[in-house]
Amino acid sequence: MPPILELRGITKTFPGIIANDHIDLTLNEGEILALLGENGAGKTTLMNILYGLYIPDDGKILIRGSEVTIHNPHDAIKLGIGMVHQHFMLVPVFTVTENVMLGVEPTKAGLFLDRFATAKNVQEYSKKYRLNVDPQVKIEDLSVGVQQRVEIIKVLYRHAEILIFDEPTAVLTPQEVEEFFKIIHTMVDQGKSIIFITHKLKEVLAIADRIMVLRGGKVVGSTTPKQATEASLANMMVGREVILKVDKKPAKPTTTVLKVKKLRVKDDRHLTAVNDVTFEVKAGEVLGIAGVQGNGQKELVEALTGLKAIEDGQVTVLGHDTTMMTPRKIREVGSAHIPEDRQQDGLILSFSVADNLVMNTYYEPPFTKGINLQQNEIDKVAKERVKQFDIRTTSITVPVSNLSGGNQQKVIVAREFSRPIKLLIASQPTRGLDVGSIEYIHQQIIKKRDEGCAVLLVSPELDEIVNLSDRIAVMFTGQILDILPAETATREKLGLLMAGIKDTVPDPVAG
Amino acid sequence: MDKSLKKSQKSKPEEKKTSFWARIFVRKGWGQVILLPLLSVFTALFIGAFIIAFSNIEVLTSWGKIFSHPWETLAITWNSIKTAYVAMFEGSFGKPVEMIAAVRTWLSTGMTKDLVAAFRPFSESLVIATPYIFAGLGVALGFRCNLFNIGAEGQLFIGALASVFIGYSVTGLPFYIHMPLAVIGGVAAAGLWGAIPGFLKAYTGAHEVINTMMMNYIAFRLMDFFLTGPMARPDKMPITPEIQTTAYLPTLFPSPMRVHWGFFIALGAAILVYWFLWKTPLGMEIRMVGANPRAARYAGVKNKTIIVLTMTISAALAGLGGVSQILGVDHRLVRAFSSGYGFDAIALALLGNSHPFGVVLASLLFGFLRGGAARMQSIAGTPVELIRIIQGMVIIFIAAPEIIRGLYHIRSKSKKEPVSAALLKEG
Numbered sequence: 001m002p003p004i005l006e007l008r009g010i011t012k013t014f015p016g017i018i019a020n021d022h023i024d025l026t027l028n029e030g031e032i033l034a035l036l037g038e039n040g041a042g043k044t045t046l047m048n049i050l051y052g053l054y055i056p057d058d059g060k061i062l063i064r065g066s067e068v069t070i071h072n073p074h075d076a077i078k079l080g081i082g083m084v085h086q087h088f089m090l091v092p093v094f095t096v097t098e099n100v101m102l103g104v105e106p107t108k109a110g111l112f113l114d115r116f117a118t119a120k121n122v123q124e125y126s127k128k129y130r131l132n133v134d135p136q137v138k139i140e141d142l143s144v145g146v147q148q149r150v151e152i153i154k155v156l157y158r159h160a161e162i163l164i165f166d167e168p169t170a171v172l173t174p175q176e177v178e179e180f181f182k183i184i185h186t187m188v189d190q191g192k193s194i195i196f197i198t199h200k201l202k203e204v205l206a207i208a209d210r211i212m213v214l215r216g217g218k219v220v221g222s223t224t225p226k227q228a229t230e231a232s233l234a235n236m237m238v239g240r241e242v243i244l245k246v247d248k249k250p251a252k253p254t255t256t257v258l259k260v261k262k263l264r265v266k267d268d269r270h271l272t273a274v275n276d277v278t279f280e281v282k283a284g285e286v287l288g289i290a291g292v293q294g295n296g297q298k299e300l301v302e303a304l305t306g307l308k309a310i311e312d313g314q315v316t317v318l319g320h321d322t323t324m325m326t327p328r329k330i331r332e333v334g335s336a337h338i339p340e341d342r343q344q345d346g347l348i349l350s351f352s353v354a355d356n357l358v359m360n361t362y363y364e365p366p367f368t369k370g371i372n373l374q375q376n377e378i379d380k381v382a383k384e385r386v387k388q389f390d391i392r393t394t395s396i397t398v399p400v401s402n403l404s405g406g407n408q409q410k411v412i413v414a415r416e417f418s419r420p421i422k423l424l425i426a427s428q429p430t431r432g433l434d435v436g437s438i439e440y441i442h443q444q445i446i447k448k449r450d451e452g453c454a455v456l457l458v459s460p461e462l463d464e465i466v467n468l469s470d471r472i473a474v475m476f477t478g479q480i481l482d483i484l485p486a487e488t489a490t491r492e493k494l495g496l497l498m499a500g501i502k503d504t505v506p507d508p509v510a511g
Numbered sequence: 512m513d514k515s516l517k518k519s520q521k522s523k524p525e526e527k528k529t530s531f532w533a534r535i536f537v538r539k540g541w542g543q544v545i546l547l548p549l550l551s552v553f554t555a556l557f558i559g560a561f562i563i564a565f566s567n568i569e570v571l572t573s574w575g576k577i578f579s580h581p582w583e584t585l586a587i588t589w590n591s592i593k594t595a596y597v598a599m600f601e602g603s604f605g606k607p608v609e610m611i612a613a614v615r616t617w618l619s620t621g622m623t624k625d626l627v628a629a630f631r632p633f634s635e636s637l638v639i640a641t642p643y644i645f646a647g648l649g650v651a652l653g654f655r656c657n658l659f660n661i662g663a664e665g666q667l668f669i670g671a672l673a674s675v676f677i678g679y680s681v682t683g684l685p686f687y688i689h690m691p692l693a694v695i696g697g698v699a700a701a702g703l704w705g706a707i708p709g710f711l712k713a714y715t716g717a718h719e720v721i722n723t724m725m726m727n728y729i730a731f732r733l734m735d736f737f738l739t740g741p742m743a744r745p746d747k748m749p750i751t752p753e754i755q756t757t758a759y760l761p762t763l764f765p766s767p768m769r770v771h772w773g774f775f776i777a778l779g780a781a782i783l784v785y786w787f788l789w790k791t792p793l794g795m796e797i798r799m800v801g802a803n804p805r806a807a808r809y810a811g812v813k814n815k816t817i818i819v820l821t822m823t824i825s826a827a828l829a830g831l832g833g834v835s836q837i838l839g840v841d842h843r844l845v846r847a848f849s850s851g852y853g854f855d856a857i858a859l860a861l862l863g864n865s866h867p868f869g870v871v872l873a874s875l876l877f878g879f880l881r882g883g884a885a886r887m888q889s890i891a892g893t894p895v896e897l898i899r900i901i902q903g904m905v906i907i908f909i910a911a912p913e914i915i916r917g918l919y920h921i922r923s924k925s926k927k928e929p930v931s932a933a934l935l936k937e938g
Contacts, residue, residue: 307808328811339809348803355795359810363792371791 002065004029004193005050005081005162010059012045019045020056021217027162032184032194034208036201038237038434042217043197047164051083052076082160084151086167092140096133096150097122100157118157125156129186144293145176149183163187164195169203173292174462174495181207199237199434201230202463215239238436246442249450251470253282257423257454258304258335263313265296265303273299275478277313283422286445286455288469288486292498293460296478298340301427301458305337306330317423331360336416340427340458342405346412349401353393354382356400357415381418389414390440406437413444424448427458442468462494476500548862548869550915551908552876559901560592563893567591595891602886603879605632627768632882634770638840640878641770642667642832642849644777646856647863647870648784649828653719654865655788656821657801662708662723663829664853665730666701670830671837672734673700675844676742678754678837689757690838697834698827704730705826706819713815719822727853738846751844760839773835777874780828781867788867797821829853858906877902 005027012020020042027033037043048054050061052070061068063079070076076083090099101118108114122135131149139147148168155163169177184194184207198204204211205225213221213236221236258281267273273296281287291297302308304315306327315323322330331337339345347356358367358378366377382396391410393403400411409429416424426445430438445468449455459465465472466489473483474497481502484493496502564570573580573587606629613625646663653660660666674697681689708722738749745752762771788794799807800817808814832852841848855877862876863869880902884895908915915921 305809326811326813327809331811337809344803345805345809348799348806350802351799359799359806362795368792371793373790373792373795375790 001029002062003027004064006060006062006065007046007050008060008062010046010049010056010061012049012054012056018217020049022059023214023217023219025212025219027193027195029193030188030191032188032196032207032209034196034198034204034211035214036198036204036211036233036237037214038199038436041214041237041434043214044166045217046214047083047166047195047197050076050081050164077158077160080159080161081164082155082158082162083164084148084155084166084168086170088147088151090139090147090150093138095136095138096142096153097135099139099150100135100154104158121157122153125153128190129156129183131183143176144171145173145179148172148180152183152187160192162193162195164197166197167199168196169198169200171293171460173498174491175499177203201233204233205230213237234435237434246439246446246467248446248468251285251449253285253470254452255283256280257283257318258456259314259316260304261314261316263300263303263315264311265299265308266311267296267299272311273478274303277475277478277480279473279480279483281423281454281456283452283454284449285470286449286457286468287483288465288472289456289458289475289480290462290465290472290494290498291460291475295475297427297458297460297475299478300475301337301340301425301456304330304425304456305335334420334422336419336421336424338409338412338416338424338426338429340431342408342412342431347400347408350399352397353386353391353400353403353411354378354396356411357382357385357396360415361419385414385418389417406433406440409433409437409441413441417444417448421448421453424453424455425458426455428460429457430459430461430464438464462491462498466491466494474498544864544869546921547912547915548864548873548905548909550919551862551905554908554915554918555901555904556596558904559897560596562897562900563592563595563891564588566893566897591891595887595893595897598890598893599880599883599887601883602632602890603636603881603883605629627764631768632886634764634768636875636879636882637770637774638878639881640874641773641777641839642836642852643855643859643874643877644774644781644871645832645835646829646852647859647874648777648780648867649825649830649832650856650860651863651865651867651870652784652788652797652828653821653825654860655801656797656818657804658709658712658818658821658825659720660705660723660822660825660829661720661857662705662726662730662826662853663832663856664849664851665723665727666704666826666829667833667836667849667853668730668734669704669833670697670701670827671833671844671848672737672742673697673830674758674834675751675754675837678758679752679843681758682755684755684757686757686759689755690760693754693758693838694760694831694834697837698830701830701833702823702827704830706823709819709822709826712822713818734844734846738844742844749846753843754838758838759842760835762839769840771835771839773839776831776835778871780831781871784828784867793820829856832856855902858902858909861909862905 003026005025007023007025010020010023011018023042023046025046035043035046045054049056050070052072052075055071061070068079070079091102094102097115097119100122101113101115106114106117119135122133125131126133126135129152131153133146133149133153139150142150148171152163169180172180188194196208205228208225211223211225211228211233212219213223213233215237220239260277260279263274263277264272265274275296277300279287289297289300299308303310306322306325306329310323313323314321317330317333317335320333322333325333343349348359355362355378358381361367362373362378367374379396385391386393386396389410391403391414392407400408403411424445429445430441433441445455445457457465457468466486469486471483471485472489472494473480474494475481476498477500481497481500570588570591573584577584609625610629613629616622617626646667649666650660650663674693677693677696681692684692704726708719708726711717711722712719738751742751744750760772762769764770788798796807796812796817797820799810799812800814804814833849836848837844859870859873859877862873863871880898884898887893887897888895
């Protein structure tokens, strides 16, 4: 029997770049194929070709042995190919049923929406694949994990046989990930075939039947979880030896730099997002804040950096009361901030690399003299920083949007680290970056720690937290449930805390 | 979901053939910035030619005989277009032959009579361009901060009101105090007028498009009130008294050449705006707030202050348009003094790509188009409204650049190249 999907010699070039270079891929029925690769390795391009978003320059696509052409997503759906995107495409105020039928609305008498039929379908799928989704609930009332299952139902509802998952676990807690893996297995048992795009090595080893590694648009290797290790996969992805575990000496904490006392912050909807949070960060240590996204971490960071008003409580940095200070003042006290969303907060994408490199100090000498910007000084410093931080860019005058994600992040790191800082607040500093860049950013953060900087690291990636932190605080519904020394913090313990389960706190949701 | 799909499909670089135009301009990064407005103007004039032809009764009747006398018909059509555009050119720029001859006469005999006659159309076009430049600069500055100042017309009125008042009511001052005082008074009044919607935007979130538009109506009625009441001429006509000659913005040449200092002040303002936006930290902050307010805030910019400030400067510049018209040309205020300079300014800022020098070029274009309109109507019988149609088409083409790109096969140098391609650049 021919494989359910076969790609032969798929080639796709963009101006100046070969995104996919003669890629061959085979997916057998009922198989889980993991597609592994750094950002920019060509995974997404390949899947977009399969989903009809790009037309390949060369190569063939065969479904069950017969050649097909896919011009657009409608063709792909017709051929039984479904895609679950990393960012969900759901309408929050619609119910599960309404979201599922959106785009393929069944009608009664060709005129009236037939919600009932879809709801029944949703229920069937939910049962068959143990998805446990209530068709009548509105999306906005569902947790992220359940929302993902709605996306899966959407794809199944369109009769997909081949399901493509783009970084599906990025938004899930460790427990939700396990749940998700169970669902995947159920689907495979029911005869579906899965392509799983990721750059998380642990997950690949846990779930895949076969692993294909892409690098620079080419297939560099095919292996199975039995033959591979995390290290061997990482080396394949990057093409060189990668240190997965950050090499760091034990912390030598000294004086307290950041002191947060009974902090209360409201979110944009005026609901309490940070509730009575108290902690300290000392010079020379990394305090990691773990937690599923949306438990108040964002508001906490914004409050500490002056971007959000503080309702109650006190924040001091090196003895200065920064509770009411503006972002610029807080920065001038000696703190640096790597924001969660680098493209929204950290950079002005249409501005040049040089301008972005001085975006926090352009108003000071030597960049400004009198009322004149000193473009020469800015360019000089920018060139130095590009060199020092190994930022790959064709020139300092190109818009920063031209750079890859990793290099964009390096621009931010270069800018924030090029001042004498005493406190670093890093929020998801490696979000969406490839292994090589993650390694680099992590090393830089530890270097700052060793230089005597206090580091507050906020990240939903448990690996990152565990790797870098000396102490780990877990945030849940706006509160810090516990602060553990890194040595005693096991993944299981942290996972339970992230889900809000703590023995000594009977009802963490209260308040 | 569908939306995102469509978007990525659009960005598909499927067009391989590079056209003649594209090869010339697109290589350079700034190519399209200049090319698209130029082609927009050209295309608008081209379509305008058809409108000229088919609004001409002679041409229409000749087309009844297209089969019997095809050449004659085409000749009549061509002639009507030629006459109209030549008239427009001569009305706005002048007759090159006469201009050269006049310069020769002047050089050899020192007679300036011919010179004045030959260069008068040119001077008139610059007179029209002057308020255009000021108002266009104001709107463009707002655009750089992502503020849509629709209120340039009202700000123009307020500037004019204040300067005309200072111009006629204050007496006994020497020129070098009175004129600057009238200018500054007008600018300050317009600036304050613009600060109001700026303040509302920054501190209450009220959208500046709505507010500046509403401020326009208030300005218009305020002007009606002053012209019919407190500032009306003694004979109760809705016209203000003439300003003192000490408040005049001097003309550059003797009458009837009306081009005045204001034109050069406008050019100076363009340079100043350029310097301000790109060479000062404050200008950088304005652009930061415009490009990404969240990142600006993160970088320590006081966004609210910047918004108020930008609206103030934007309005002050627009106000200068009114001030220069009053002090340089009209010397008194009547209700119809502006003829929509402030509204056209939005188009100018778009056409000029919100760049001060682009605005100057766009203003000159509009100035010359309007300068030639009257002669076109009297010589060729083409209604002056054609100019409005051409202006309108230019704006449509600028606002929808895909039309021009499609017509001339210019490949979009889209910023949104495929994500994967951008990421691959890491190398």
